[in-house]
Structure formats: structure tokens, C-alpha cells
Amino acid sequence: MKVVLLLICLLSAGCAPKPWIKPYERARLADPVMAMDRHPASSAYQHHVHQAREGARGAEGGSGGGCGCN
């Protein structure tokens, strides 16, 4: 069983240019607590609160994660 699992994991990662974090090591990154934008309606409003009262604008975030955790 372990050999099969190892083989599948190795083959899955085979096409990638040696990622140093394997897909099966990304459980923590995929946890909802790690999402930078957990509640889009709420964070959009919070950005609006700042934009309306501060001179700065842009680079507010909301970009997707590279871990596939979304």
C-alpha cells in the first residue's frame, strides 16, 4: 500500500520542475484558515472603507494562492 502511494505521489510530481513542497505536503496550506481572502464580500467592503478615507489606492490583494487551496 505504502509503495503504491509513494509511486503515485512521485509520478504526479514527475512532470513538475522539482517542486520542493510535494502536493501531499500542502494540507496545511489548503486549510481555510490560510486563505488570504476568506470572505470576498466582506473584504471588498473593508477595502472600500479604506479607499474612501485614505489617499492610497491599489495592490489591495485578493490575488489567488499558488497552493491550489483557494
Add this chain to the structure above:
Amino acid sequence: MQLRCLLALLLLPVWVNAAVLPEERADALYHRYEGGGMTIDGPSVLVRKNIAERVSFSANYYADKVSAASIDVVTTASPYTEERDEYSFGTDYLAGKAIYSLKWTQSDESDYSARSVSFGASQDFFGDLTTLSFGYARGDDTVRRSDDPVFEEEAMRQQYRIGVTQVLTRNLLMAFSHEFVSDEGYLNNPYRSVRYQVGSGYSFQSEVYPETRSSEATALRASYYLPWRAGLHFEHRWYSDSWGVGSRDWGLVLVQPWQEKWELEFRARYYDQTAADFYSDLFPFQDAQNFLARDKELSTFTSTSFGVAAGYTFFKGRWKHADRFLVRLSLDHYRFEYDDFRDIRVAVPVAGDEPLYGFSAVVSQLLFSVWY
């Protein structure tokens, strides 16, 4: 151990194909801002539906109901009420490890209309450890005056952004983003005035802004998974523009699940800004320079905020078409302290001796979400 491996296997397809569409969910948010003589509240409804795991559609209705008696309003105009409605529709298309997005937004109030279209793309690289994204948006605004039916001016805005998100360790994610924004056209608030000295008193004249503005903002974000299952998010952004405004802000958020159904969040943020080159609280005489501003958003000030949120998740129970529900209450307290904007509601013998202005605000949000 075997169970953990089996779980990893089950989730493997999701992780390997890192680019995924946003979650299918519907959000109903009630938001309220209260402070500095302003009360602004209203709903925001955001619905997202995916089709065949390739295309995602989103629609958002957002409203602000404004009751304004801010320091600007009470010193140079009369208190007023107003409503702003905003509609946006977006679509995301997933193609392999890339996502292409398109969004259209329309916002209307009695004396201001804004339309914008944005396009974005993101692509995963290097074993899905890196995501590169870029985007472009264009906005066209029409500025009117409620007391002058003939007055109508235009403004155009273009935004270019680029971002990189990188998985660094099994506990750490970092994201870098940069955005360039350029404006052209009528960038004033047509109602706002500056004050200038007349003897030991003062008088008012209309603000005059440049007709172009370009700005650059760069942000660095990091998310770290803490050993006891909590997410710590850090954010730093620095900003500068052609008007001479410069700012930095720092933010820290702790997301702490509690038992199975609770999600707690603790936030702190600090914002520090330097004034625009043509800003002054009190100009020495009328038409003292080409450009004149006394908008406190363009002054030197700091803003500090602390916030908490608590969310409770219900699982679907008897509901056939829903996976789970969330009810979340969020509160933030803001404190704004101005270094060169004076409280002219206070009468003093010599103009310019008024105390510096500052105010507090409370932002509250009640969110109801359903995942399906």
C-alpha cells in the same frame, strides 16, 4: 499514517491541478460605518455559480446609504443624505492551469456615475508552487453637481496590476503585488473648498486639483500556519503618487478556529500618510498657488484600527442543495489622527490656531453565507 496517506491521495487531483475556480457561494452582507459625523450603511449581495468546473459567474449588488454631517459638511455646506447603488457581473474561465477573468461594474448616485471593465489572468508554474497574475482595468466616471444641472465633467482611470504568489514551505505562503493607476480628467470633489487667510480670520475658495494623477502601490503579504491550527496573515503596503502623497500600512490578522464550528478573527492595522504637495489647511491668501486642496484624505495623518470577528458554521442538515451556512459578525474600531487638518468648528482669535482634528469610527458587518 495510512489514513493520512489515503486523504492525501483523495485530495491529490485538487492540489496537482492548482488552478481552481472560486468557491460556489452566496453572501448577504449588512455593513455599517459610523464615525466623524457620517453614517453609511447598506447591503451587499454576492452570488457565484460555477458551470462544468470550467466557467464561473458572479453577480454583486452593493448599496451605500449615506447620512453625512462630517466636519467638511458642517463647516462648508449642509448635512445631506444620499444613496449609491453598485452592480457588478464577472466571469472566470479555467483553462488548464490558467484562469481568465472579466468583470463589469456600474455605480450610480445622484451626482456621480462610474463604469469600469477589468480583465485578469493567472497562471500556475513550477509544480504549482508559483502563481503569476496580471490585470488591467479601465474606469470612466461622470461627475455632476446636485445644485447645478449644467455642471458635468468626466474622469478616466486605468489600472495595471501584477502579482506573484509563492509557496515557500509547507507552512508559509507569500504574495507580492504591484499596481499602477493613472487618472485623467476632473479629479476634484466639486463641493469641497480650501480656506485662505484674511486678516486674522479666513475665507473659502473652491479646490483646484491637477487633471492627471499616477500612483504606484506595492504590497507584500505572508500567511503562516501556526502549529495549533491557526492562520497568521501579515501585510505591508507602500504607496506613492505624482501628487506627492506617500503612505505605508501594516496589517496583522489571526484566524483561529474554535471547536468545530467557530471561526474567530483578530485584526490590527496601522496606516501612515504624508500630505499631497498642494495640500494646506490654511493658504496664506486667495489663489496662493496653481493647485489647492484641503481634503483631509490628502493630508498628513495616521489611522489605527483593531477588529474582531466571530463566525459560526451550520452544516447542511435537511437542506438538499446547500453544503453549509455561515453567520459572521465583525467589528472594527478606527482612530484617525490628523497632523495638519484643523478643527475649524472651534472658534479661535487667530485662524490656524484651532486644535488638530481627529475622530473615531466603528465599522460593523453582519454576514450570512451559504455554500452549495
